Amino acid sequence: MPNQFYRGQIWAVDNLGHGTTNFVSFDTFSTNGVVVIEAEDYSHDSGQFIDYPTPGAYAGLAGAAEVDYHTVNTSVNDYRPADPLEIPVAAETRPYFLEAGRTITS
Numbered sequence: 001m002p003n004q005f006y007r008g009q010i011w012a013v014d015n016l017g018h019g020t021t022n023f024v025s026f027d028t029f030s031t032n033g034v035v036v037i038e039a040e041d042y043s044h045d046s047g048q049f050i051d052y053p054t055p056g057a058y059a060g061l062a063g064a065a066e067v068d069y070h071t072v073n074t075s076v077n078d079y080r081p082a083d084p085l086e087i088p089v090a091a092e093t094r095p096y097f098l099e100a101g102r103t104i105t106s
Contacts, residue, residue: 002028005054027054040079040087043068 005027013019043049044061047068062082063069075086 002030004028040077 005025007023007025009021009023011019011021041050041053041058042063044058044063045068046064050057059079060082061080063080065071069083069085071085073086074084077083077085077087079087
């Protein structure tokens with residue numbers, strides 16, 4: 001189905017009974033060749049990042065001032081409460097940011 005997250009496993013066994021299992025995760029979101037990066041999904045912990053993050057993956061992570069972000073105004077936000085940045089919650093949620101039937105709001 002389009003616009004879904006999937007997890008699965010692939011296992012193989014040879015004729016001697018030796019086997020292996022690989023676990024896979026993927027989605028079927030159509031990005032038309034474009035990767036969406038939300039402004040609140042900036043680096044954390046002095047330059048660490050999440051490669052191909054799922055919606056909400058950065059929630060609660062903390063960035064390092066002047067490494068991961070720069071601000072002149074301090075504020076409080078629900079998405080990344082350890083960082084003093086104003087991150088407003090959008091009035092609407094795009095279909096890409098719906099996860100397993102629930103809306104990602106923070």
